[in-house]
Every structure is written in C-alpha cells, then in structure tokens.
Amino acid sequence: TLLTAHHRLPSATRQALRELDVQRVVVVGGAAAIPDKVVAQVEQLGLDTTRLAGASRYATSRAVTEAALARRANDDPHPLVLATGERYPDALAAGALANALDATLALTASDRLARPIDELVRAHHDTLTRGVLVGGRAAASEAVVDQLKAALSDGPQLEANAGAPVSDNGSSGSQGSVDDQPGEEVTATFQGTASWYGAPFHGNETACGEVFDMHELTAAHRQLPCGTRVRVTNPDNGRQVTVRINDRGPHAAGRVLDLSRAAAEVIGILATGTGRVRGEVLAE
Known part of the structure; x- marks a missing residue:
C-alpha cells in the first residue's frame, strides 16, 4: 500500500512505484x-490504473472488499475484521490483524453497521461466517454488534475486541495511537498549547520550502530545525502522533506548536481548535 498527497503524486511515492517495479495500480x-x-x-x-470507489467511505470499503473477495483462491469460510471508519489508526492497525487471520477487512460507522457493509455481509454470508470487531464500545457501539450478528445470520457469534485491541477509545486495550513509539530516544521536551491549520494554507509553500499538505502529519515550530520529528501527546486523552517540522509558527502568542489538520485530528483537538500538549523531540 502506497500513500499519496491529495493534490499531487509525491516524489517518494513516484520513486517507490519505479523501484518496486509496479505494473498495475489500484486507486x-x-x-x-x-x-x-x-x-x-x-x-x-x-x-x-483501476479506481475502486463508492458514494461514501463505507461504499468504497465495500468495493475494495468485493474486489478482494473476487481474487481469493477459494471460497472457504473466513473471518470479517471490522474497524471504525471514523479514525484511520484503527483501520491501519486492523489491517495487520486481517492479514494474520487471512480475513477480509471492512469499515463501519461507530454507531451503526454501515448499510454498504450490512449488504456486503448478507451477500457473502456463506463465506463471511465470523466477525472480529476491533476496538471498544466507542469505536463500535452495541448497535453495531447486534446488526453484525443479524447480518451474519445464524453463524458463529461475533468476537468483540478479539486479539490485541487497537482502538484508543475502547473500554479495554492500551491508550494511545499507532503512532506511539516509546522506544525512540528523546533529546528534548516541551509543553504548552498547540493549535492547528488547514484548508486556507493547503498547497502553499511552507517556511521550509515544502508544499503544505494538511493531510500529512506535520507541524510548525518557531525554532526546531526543519525535518525534526516530534512526538506530540494530548495529556487529556493520552493520544499521540509523531509529526515532522516543516514550517514556522505558531504566530499567535502563547502557543508552542501549530499542527496540520491531520495531526490535530489524531490527538483529538480538531473540534476545539487548541489543546494542551506535551512535545518530545526525537533523535534523528
């Protein structure tokens, strides 16, 4: 799986396509x-290139899953791993579990089983005979559990929180996101208020000479060298993200860091606009 920026194909992705000798790309x-x-x-x-898409992220998830099912070597029964489509770290971590279980991965809303996925499960109930729900009740409510059981019909019961929980909002499992890498050497720390910036600056050149992409995990700092990696923790919820400094700021007094929109979403300050953070500068 390779990632791309919204407005351009990054040079790193372009290089990877060449080095991996890719012949076909699924968008x-x-x-x-x-x-x-x-x-x-x-x-x-x-x-x-082939594009797999739907009218929503859940319809897209169904399109991807249908394509994966069509390429399976056999129709033997196998699990469906279900992760929330509202926070990307859950789905990224669930992908590893799905691979280990030789399972199919799909996304759902946290308060209900998304209709495209409900239809998918019912259409393939002969092969998707077991559900593995990733995360706690904040990631997938009891309604999702009940609706998935109904879609699976009379097959084996749903396994809630099977394996190592990966949702940082669940009632069980470890706190923090998949970006947490506590083993890395920390060279300096700081704390204070962070803010975020997004659409009005998307596509503009940063002070470090890059094109600002609000969907990437980056941040602006007044003094840290461009390219410095900083692990940012929200002490109010324990969520973490590692960002790369690629701009200068914040320009508002009393703030220590200006996060990209994507980074702010990971640590949960998107709605409030600002939040308390602890920063750890990571060694190169």
Missing part, C-alpha cells in the same frame, strides 16, 4: 479523495 477512493489529476500522474508512468 482507492473517489475523485474527492484522490483527484483525477493524481491518477493521470500515475498513468504518465506507464502504469495501468
């Missing part, structure tokens, strides 16, 4: 997620 998501101009940049490399 996941509609034009709102990955614009046609990015797909055109992939095609300019001489690669065949």
